[in-house]
Amino acid sequence: MSGEGAPVLSVQDCRGLRVAVIASLWHEKVMDGLIDGAQRALKEYGVEEPELFRVPGSFELPVVARGLAARGFNAVVALGVVIRGGTPHFDYVCEAATMGLTQVSVDTGVPIGFGLLTCDDEQQAVDRAGLPGSKEDKGFEATSAALSTAVLLRQIATIKH
Template identity: 70%
Template sequence: MSGAGAPTLDVDGAGLRVTVVAASWHTVVMDGLIEGARRALAAARVTDVTWVRVPGTFELPVAARHAAGHADAVVALGVVIRGGTPHFDYVCQAAAMGLTDVAVRTGVPVGFGVLTCDDEAQALDRAGLPGSHEDKGAEAAEAALATVAALRASRLLP
């Protein structure tokens, strides 16, 4: 299981502005990722949350870029399931590079909650649904908040 060794993040996000950008493909998996992010943000006391839905994972970077101008942190959620063509590789690479570029260029932490799976069973196992072994939506939200907290604690962010 890839979640072995994950840190426990307990962050107070009160007062932070967070935007969650989420793809629309694979509804059941996306519903789980979104609910996981919603739970994690609520547990961290984040009340200022903007939700943006885009068609697919490929569109996440442009939405995250616009969101970064209005948020302390961005959480990007999506899922790409391998098929029989190279499409999987192109979309995964574009999403990873695009979201990394948004974070580096804007200085706004981006929680990476994009599942890149070989099959639907792997995606469901990571979606934070009842019976899932992992909750990647929650983990992405927690990572974004923890990064803001770390940068603020080191006085790298106001």
Template identity: 65%
Template sequence: MSGAGAPTHEPVDGRDLKVAVVAASWHTQVMDGLLAGARRALADSRVEAPLEVRVPGTFELPVVAAALAAQGYDAVVALGVVIRGGTPHFEYVCSAATDGLSRVALDHGVAVGFGVLTCDTEEQALDRAGLPGSSEDKGLEAASAALLTARTLKDLRARPGEGTVGESRPTA
């Protein structure tokens, strides 16, 4: 099982974080589940008014994520799904999305939550989409990772060289 060893979802204090979610439009049922999971993670961390942007497909995620990062967002959660077919299209789109989103994070110093499912079958995607009966919730996991990373980056910038940074904080 791919989710073995995953960290638990512990909300961080996200009240001062500016967060955007950029989501592909292909595979509506899977995307609805991923978005719902991301929304739960953001609500649990009390992120106020996250922006949601839809793009045509997974290939378009990096360019919009870069535009959001350039606008000063602390975290961008990228959600998409690519299902293997009978052509090399799968490899090209997966590689472009992965490389592009990594570049956004490094070039802008912004937390990017990688919620792109790269699956062999639609059943695998549905099982990871956080829907009733799914074994995993990759939308929630991607948003949680982005929030924790954004919180760590914000703390590092506020207190360079001081003690331990990156611990989750209660949202109480």
């Protein structure tokens, strides 16, 4: 099972963090689970007033993430699902979204929670969506990672030269 050996994050002191969640509209059932997981993490870690934005598909996640990073968000969580089909479209969308989100994070210094599921079939997506019976909760995990990184970056900013 993927997810084995995942770190247990203890995220503390998220007060004052401005956090946005971007979620694709494709695969509604899976996306509902991912969004619920992200919202549970935000609440558990005390993030007040997170904002949710919806985009047509996973391909649009990077450009919206860049826009939000430029608007002063301390962390952005990107949620999407791409399920393999019979054409190379899967490979192009997965690579473009992954590279785009990575570039946004590196260029802006804003952590991007990577909640983009890239699955061979719908059952794999459901198993990772944090739904009842799912094996994993990638919405919660991606949010926790983004918050943990944002808190660490805030700590690093206080280091004196």
